[in-house]
Structure formats: structure tokens, C-alpha cells
Amino acid sequence: MQVTATMNPNQTAANATDQPSASMVGVARRQRLQDMVFHRLTQFFSLLVLVALVGIIVSLFINAWPTFAKFGAHFLWYVEWDIINEEFGAAIAIAGTVMSAGLALVLAVPLAFGIAVFLTETCPVWLRRPLGTAIELLAAVPSIIYGMFGLFVFAPLYADFLQVPLQSVLGGLPLVGWLFGGATNGLGILAAGFILAFMILPFIAAVMRDVFEITPPILRESAYGLGCTTWEVVRQVVLPYTQKGVIGGIMLGLGRALGETMAVTFVIGNANRMPTSLFSPGTSIASTLANEFGEAEGLHFNTLFALGFLLFCITFVVLALAKWMTVRVEKAKGT
């Protein structure tokens, strides 16, 4: 039997102190090159998002500049929209945007809170997954569907069963009567608020439910152990613990409602007037853009870009605040 000295210790030691073979150096060099290319390639792609953001801000501002130069800061509260005489003000559109989004929040947040409480506390366990999935699927439905629903189904019902009764009952009251004046044709700021509420309801409910679910069970069970009722546990334990996440979720919903085009354009009435009541038609920034961009020219064109710039700034601030709040939640969670 021949023992071939393939693992001769002397030979191995000698090999270890030798230079690595030329092919190994070649492989290492090639791999380092590949790694560098891969690193720079992926870095380039990830920086594209930053470039896009800067590009958006710059291009919007450049195209909006003639309007800002002509009207200055006065543009923000100028109540005028005269295309022929080229007198524009953003106040009408901003008012419509903020009012419809605000109404949507007022309508959607309590409902979303109720849904989240139900899903996390009282719902039987076998029903939780299907209902939760249903809510999340509804959050994925495109907004144009909500707009069509609003125009064809909601508006007539809303006009007959909500607007007319509200106007007849509350229209004559001294302090709040002015809120319910105007034509009861199923469109208007409040209608847009309702449709937006439908749209952001599943989104906020899903966020709230996720945030409620990460409450440590030990906190809830300690409260139950002290004799708290379910409602007290939710109000005094879960809600304070998840407060930032809940507010972050609400602000995310607000951000989406502010920027929504299709759901609003169908039902807001598209009138370039300052709304005088909940039923009066108005316009939001996004619906002004959608309706008027096609045929805009000259200063009108620049003004639409100015509105777009303002909308981007508003939603940027809201979303940044929401992100800041949810980051605090994640830090508290320990992730």
C-alpha cells in the first residue's frame, strides 16, 4: 500500500508561506471589481429616489415661479380665480382641500377606531383574520371606484336622506343654520368629505388595528387582573400606549385625503367659489388640476403648477410629521 504524501506537513507549510497562485489573485481581483460595480449600481438606484424628490420640488417651483413672482405670498389667501383677467388665488382650492380632508377625518377616525377596537377585543378569534383581510383588501380598491360610487349611488341617496332633512331641521337654527344652506343636489364639500372618509376608513382602521395588536399582552392582562372592563382597558391602557402610532396613522390618512384626486373630483361640484356652507360646491387643489390642466396656458398654466407645489408642500409636512411619530413608536417598541 502506497501512502502518497499529498498532505506532507513540510509541503503544506511551504505552500502556506508561498505567494497565492496567479489564478487565485485573478479571482480575488475580479471579485473585488464585481463587488464594487454592484455596490455602486445599487447605490445609484437608491439615490434615484432622492434625485426624483429634488427634481419634483425644483421642476414644480420653476414652472410655478411666474405666478409666485406676480402675486407673492398674497397668493396663499387671495380669494379669486379669474382665468380671463389672469387673477388667481390659491385660497379657494386650499380651503376646499382642507375642508374636505378635515371632514373626512372627522367622519372616518371614530369609525376606524370602533373597527379596530372590535377587531382586537370583541371579535371572535375565528372571524378576526377574514374581517381583517377584508378591511385590507378594501384599502386597496382604486380611488376612481369610490368616485364613481359617490357620483352614481351616494349622491342621490345623500341628497334625499341627509341633505334635505338636515336643511329642514337645522337650517333655521341661529348659530349653525348657515352650515346647512345651499342647494341639496347631492354634491358639495360634505359629499366629498363622505367619499374621502369611505376611502381612508379601511386604511386608518388597518393601521390602528396593527398598532393595537402590538400592545404587550402583559399590560392588558395586568389591567384585566385589576378588574378593568374591556372598554377601560382600551381607553386607559391600549390607547395611551399606542397613542403615537394612532396619531401617525391618522396623519397618514390625512396625507392621502389631502392628495386624493379622483374620489373628490366626482362629487365636490367643481365650482371655483369659496364654499359658504357644507352643501355648497367647491374645489380642491387636486380636482382643480384634474379639471383645468388640459386647456391651461400662460399664467393659468403656471398657477396650476403653483397649486401643485403647494399641495406637495402640505402633504410633505403632514407625511413627515406622521413618519416622525411612527418612528418614535418603533423606537419605543424596540425595533
Next chain:
Amino acid sequence: MQMDTSPLYRRRRRTNLMGLALSMGAMVLGLIALFSILIVLFSNGLAALEPSLFTQDTPAPGSEGGGLRNAIVGSVMIVGLAVLVSTPVGILAGVYLSEYGDTSKTAEFTRFVTDIMLSAPSIVLGLFVYAIAVATVGNFSGYAGSLALSLIAIPVVMRTTENMLRLVPGSLREAAFALGAPRWKVSTMVSLRAAKSGVITGLLLAVARISGETAPLLFTALNNQFFSTNMGAPMANLPVVIFQFAMSPYDNWINLAWGGALLITLTVLVLNILARVFFREKVRA
């Protein structure tokens, strides 16, 4: 101890019952409202679902009948190109954020910006793409529409890819490094392959998201009444056609709008359900 019948306890129980009843009422109300939307959509849309929907092009104002063929083909092409562009960009960017840029300030800022772009108003993105891809070239085009949709899809893909890659255990990567694999192979052939199902879920969700977007296409791809596969010119697409038809006074247009809305919703729902089923099965396996 008179605890069960003390007034304070009774009041607390009443509050509890009222609160829980209200929350159940909110659930029921919310579900009724949301499901009524789906019911209306299905009943109106199914009435419009006939073979002519897929074989005829959009009708001129006032003419009878018609279908959505050019819009469907246009949407498929625009969304398809957007997915083709955003998939590699989004995945590679997500790989960078999770594998290379873990704690650097740039990476943190990039994540922040990505989250903002995720929820940014899509009409503003349409304005931006108009300024750089339509005004400069001089005409609306399907390419501009795809660019706008990619701007929406890339942050979605980036975020899900990064999150899924983070879930891959570090020991897997370290084992690959120990075997002498170069960094790029570890990132792609080990980490990405391990996170494959999550990444595909993210892609499906991104496709679902951009399929229904209308506002960015309003100023970029515009619309086209005729059948066209030329992406360098205005292209018909479902969302804009629905927008135009739904707000019109013609009955056949409104009918077609419902049919198109049903098609879009079905696509979005099927993609979302696929994404969930796919992800859940792989996670279980």
C-alpha cells in the same frame, strides 16, 4: 362585599357595554358602507361585461355600443413597461438599503424620502413627469405615463424588498461569506433568493397599486380614442377612459365606465389575494 351591585360598578359596566356596542356598530356600519361599494360595482359592472367590451374600441361621443379594447391594451402596455422598469430599480435599491446602507445618514434619509413618496399625491407626480417628459418632447406619450407609474411603484418595491431582506437571518449571509463568496453573490444568490417570496409579494402589490392610478396618467399618457400600440404618442388607458366616460351624459359611455371599473377592481383584488396567498404559503413552507 356589595361589589356586584354598587352604583360605580354598574356605571362602569354600562359604559363598557355602550362602548363595545358602539364599536361593533362602527364595524357593521363600516362594513355595510364598504361592501355596498363593491356590490354596486359588481352589479353595474357585470351588466356591461360582454364580449364587445374586449373586441371593440372606445366609441365616439354620441355613437352607440363600443368597447374598451384600446383602453385595456393601452393600460396593459403602460403598466407592463412601468413594472419592467421599476422591478430592477426597486429591487436593487432595496438591496442597497438593507445590505450596504444600514445605518448611514444617507440611507436613513433615503428611507424617509421613500416613505414620503409612497403616499405623495399622485397628481403632483403627474405634473412633474409632464414637465420633464411631455413638455420637453412636445407630445403626450405612453412612455411618459409609464415613467409616472414607475415613480409610484419604485418606492413600494424598494420598501418591501428592504423589509423582506432584513428578515433573512444574518447567519445565512455569514455562512456564505465564510465559504468565500463575494459580496454581490451573497446579496443576490443568498439573501435575495431567501427573501424571494416576500419580494414577489411586494411586486404584486406594486402592480396592483399602479393599475388603478388615474391622476398621473391624466397629464402624461392622456387618452386616445383609437386603437394604438405606439407608446410614443397618447395612449388610451382604462383609468382615464373611465374618468372621461363616467362624468359624461351618454348612457353607453357610463355603462362602459362601470365595466372598466369592474375590470380594474378585479385585477387589483386578484393581485392582492395572490400576493397574500403566495406569501403565506411560502412562509408556512
